[in-house]
Amino acid sequence: MTVHHQLDGRIFADVKSNPPKFLMLCALRHALRATEQFKSDAKGIIVCIVDKAWIWHAKAAANVLMTGGKEQSLYDDFRRPVHIIGETHRRASSKGIEDVAVFRPEHQVIYLASSLDGVRRSLQLAADVIVRIAPPTARHIIAARKLLGVQDIDFSLAESIANQPAEIVIGLAVRHSLEGLDVSTLEKPATVASINSPSLSELPGFGPARAWVNSIKRDVADWREDVIPWSDVDRGILLMGQPGTGKTLFATALANELGFDLVSTSVGAWQGSRNGYLGDMLAAMSKSFADATSRRGAVLFVDELDAIGDRATMRGDHAFYEGNVIGRFLELTTYALEQPGTIVVGATNYGHLIDDAVLRSGRLEKHVYLELPADEERAEILSYHLNHSISVEDLREVTDKLRLATPADLEKLARSAxxxxxxxxxxxxLSDIDAALPAKIPLPEDVVLRICVHEVGHALMAIESGTADIISVKVESHMIQGEEVQDGGRLQYKMRNEALPTEKDLLAKIRIMLGGTAAEEVVFGNRSIGAGGVEGSDLDQATRLAYRFAGSYGLGKSLRYHVGAKRIDGSFLPAVELRSEADAILAREYRATKEILSKKRVHLMQLAAELVVDRQLLIEKV
Structure with missing residues (x-):
């Protein structure tokens, strides 16, 4: 027994005269058309999650879909094509709740349930596909009214009706005329995202993702107007960045920007479902995807995506578990992104730990790294959280000193102020903001001198590189009490040839990054912790560039490609030979940097002394 793609005239006449059955037949076909059972009549178990108010209409429609509307009295209970799980029949003469046995069918079988929680674990694991059946859409309602011969309605009215409970949808679908219907009296559709949360266009920051957001906003608008099919819309994105850079806020604001619901979850939540066994994990994952695809527009946000695993690194006892989890996630993601109105946003701090198949084109194909906000962005973010009560220009006095602040840090600062x-x-x-900042204490003069030497070391190596002409340096006079790592100085410059840097350019960048700590050793005979300690520090940037140089760009001892440049982040675990080569690059360039700065020691000290006095310096190439 397989899906009947065509109905004979008598059966179709019966279906079209029964609006609830027709509407759910449309909904079932719409939800199942991407499955192998629908496309190629493959054998299998189909579990359908249906709104409780529609479930009995769904059973009538499913019987038509599976039998063509013909009587199937020859089939015993174990071979019936459609079952309902956990629901008492509406007719009083019913025998009560069905007790469904799990078996491997020789045909196709559909199980209907109002919640995945009500489907026993054995059936969830046995199912070839678990599908969320969305309620009938506006187009289904328009089609039902045409077949009934009642007055035509426009799409916007049909969409308002489609957002109503089943009883209202059915009643309005058959009403002869809807002229004079006050749409404002209809129930408002429920959404998951907070109505008070902002849309993305209202938020500052998120610069690297803006172009993608603008494109998808246009595409969704065109899709709603039937200008393009859903397959022409970009639907999958991975957000990377350190904690506090706004990945969760991005997903919420994107949903609001598009007028979609937000369905928010995480791999950790799936793993923590019930007892955390494989079946529990897969069921929780399937439920989240089913929830998203059941809506008429949803952003599914999956946090901690790196915890999903990577088949390339699977070893030992966990390989079976991880392999099943990744395989199921790939299947669900592919299916979800094919469903009109479903967008998947993944988030991680460790992009390189995610299986390549998750990140390929057609899945989470757009990859955006959310950096710490730039100077102007920091002021814009703080101004936003202060309800724009203080101008961005005035806030720069504060935020220009908070280079390591994340958007979350700035929001916390605004709350305190x-x-x-x-x-x-x-x-x-501004005094409220200053008071909310961590306590600052004046820096001793010897510490200020060391900071100035450090920053001038960077600046001289930037001039020495031959690719930077003007360098601006600023240093702080105070330190934050209790913070081990301080952001004592800032260096700004722009290098030429950023589009296609050569081997020489990249090595020059490494020397610039090492110039601060090398200058300290040249002048004082020892080094401070100012070059490291945090992500984004001099040593962090130099180390990452050395790994990219040898392991991604093919500029090291061998041409071997180890890993993509964007996947070399703070948690990258290099092979032993790559680590050794990166160490050698850093050591060689550090020696060269010290040698250069030793020859320029007099000039270095002269500029550092000027910086101690003025706290800022502009150096131009002669």
Whole structure:
């Protein structure tokens, strides 16, 4: 017994005169058309999750879909094509809740349930496909009214009706005329994203993702107008970046920007479902995807995506578990992105730990790294969280000193400042923000001198590189109490030939990054911790570039390609030979940097002394 793609005239006449059955037949065909059971009549078990109010209409429609509307009295209970799980029949003469046995069919069989939680684990594992059946759409309602011969309605009215409970949808679908219907009296559709949360266009920051967002916004608008099919819309994106850079906020704001629901979950939540066994994990994962695809537009946000695993690194006892999890995730992602109105956003701090198949074209194909915000962005973000009560220009006085602040840090700062203003019953001022900052203490003069030497070392190596002409240097006079790693100085310059840097250019960059700590050793005979300690530090950047140089760009001892340049982040675990070669590159360039700065020691000390006095310096290439 397989899906009947065509119905004979008598059966179709019966279906079209029964609007609930027709509407659910449309919904079933729409949801199942991507499955192998529908496309190629493959044998298998299909579990369908249906809204409780529609489930009995879905059973009637499923019987038509599976039997062509013909009587199948020859089949015993174990061979019936459609079963309902956990629901009492509406008719009083019913025998009650069905007790469904799990078996491997010689044909196709559909199980209907109002919740995946109500489907026993054995059946979830046995199912060839688990599909969320969305309620009938606006187009289904328009088609039903045409077949009934009642008055035509426009798409916007049909869409408003489609968002209603089943009883209202059925009643309005058969009503002869809907002229004069007050749409405002209909129930508002429920959404998962907070109605008070902002849309992406209202938020500052997220610069690297803006172009993609603008493109998808246009595509979704065209899709809604039937200008393009859903397959022409970009639907999968991976966000990477350190904690606090706004990955979760991005997904929420994207959903609001598009007018979609947000379905938010994480791999950790799936792993923690019930007892965390493989079946529990797969069921929880399937439920999240089914929830997203059941909506008329949803952003499925999956956090901690690196925990899904990577088949290239699977070893030992966990290989079977991880292999099944990755395989199921790939299947669900592919299916979800084919469903009109479903967008999948993944987030991770460790992009290189994700299986390549997850990141390929057609799945999470767009990869965006959310950096710490730039100077202007920091002020814009803080101004936004202060409800724009202080201008961006005025806030630069504060935010230009917070180079290591994440968007989350800036939001916390705004909350503290607003709290202080409320206590004093006035508007937020710059003094409230200053008071909310961590306590600062003056730096000793010898520490200021070391910082100035450090920054001038960077600057001189930038001039020496031959690719930077103007360098701006600023240093701080205070340190944050309790912070081990301080951001004591800032160096700004722009290198030429950023488009296609050569081997010489990249090595020059490494020397610039090492110039600060090398200058300290040249002048003081020892080094401080100022070159390392945090992601984005001098040593972090130099180390990553050395790994890219040898392991990704093919500029090292061999032409072997180890890993993509973008996948070399703070948690990258290199092979032993790659680590040795990166160490050798860093050691060689550090020796060269010290040698250059030793020859320029007098000039180095002269510029450092000027910087101690003025706290800022502009150096131009002669």
């Amino acid at each position: 607003k709290r202080a203003a409320r206590i004093h019953k006035r508007q937020v001022t």
